[in-house]
Amino acid sequence: MALxxxxxxxxxxxxxxxxxxxxxTAKESNDQRPTLDHITSEFDNCSDLTHRSYPELNVDLxxxxxxxxxEELKREVLDPLANVRxxxxxxxxxxxxxxxxxxxxxxxxxxxxxxxxxxxxxxxYLIGIANPPSRSINQSETETFITGPHDSFVESAxxxxxxxxxxxxxxxxxxxxxxxxxxxx
Numbered sequence: 742m743a744l745x746x747x748x749x750x751x752x753x754x755x756x757x758x759x760x761x762x763x764x765x766t767a768k769e770s771n772d773q774r775p776t777l778d779h780i781t782s783e784f785d786n787c788s789d790l791t792h793r794s795y796p797e798l799n800v801d802l803x804x805x806x807x808x809x810x811x812e813e814l815k816r817e818v819l820d821p822l823a824n825v826r827x828x829x830x831x832x833x834x835x836x837x838x839x840x841x842x843x844x845x846x847x848x849x850x851x852x853x854x855x856x857x858x859x860x861x862x863x864x865x866y867l868i869g870i871a872n873p874p875s876r877s878i879n880q881s882e883t884e885t886f887i888t889g890p891h892d893s894f895v896e897s898a899x900x901x902x903x904x905x906x907x908x909x910x911x912x913x914x915x916x917x918x919x920x921x922x923x924x925x926x
Contacts, residue, residue, distance in 0.1 A: 775845040777801050777860045783849055788918040789902060790852075798827050801860040807903040808855035810872025817870055818857060830861055839866040853910040873907055874900040 773779065780803060784790045793802040800822065804814070817838060825833055834841075842848050842865045848858050855871025874896070896904075902916065 773845055774843060775848045775865050776863075777803075779845060780848055780852075780858065783845070783912045784852075786915050786917060787912075789906075789916040795822060798822065798825070798830060799862055800830070802857060803852060803860070804857040804870075805852065805855065805906060807899045808873045808906060809857060809870045813870035813872055814857065817868060818859070834859070834861065834864070834866050839868050841865070842867050849912050850910070853906065853912070873903045 781790075781792065784803075789805055789807065791802075791804050791806045795801070802818065821833055833839075839859070842851070842858075848865055848867065851867040852858055854869075855873055856867045856869050859866040859868065906914070
């Protein structure tokens, strides 16, 4: 069986050399230069992704609000952006906490890890301000006879969502906000 697998791989390599159209690897086709449109399309229909825009600075921010620390966000990103002019932004982004990214996969992984992505003109910077709620998921004590995972979510919806995002790090995990019922006076 391993011999057949090796032969098949060799055959594919030979065909890829002969036909330049076939010579596209998965990495090249999936990992394009990150843009705001591309990253937001990766997280399409994710209502927990926060997008802030500063048109006067040509800056857009993307982050998951339940994975980043509010104090870190204010101190490291929002306050500096409030006190800077557009021509001073390149100097701000040269500071050590900002890391430039040229890979879509790196930006998506960074967002899922609790980083904030800053889109400035054609450049993308990541800054690590992750501070998700730290609560271990406990076993359910009322449903002891159920087989399989026994995780229970007894905190606020935001904390529970952060716990899920910490476990399932995928852009395919979608959070949809629904309004249920009617408001009564």
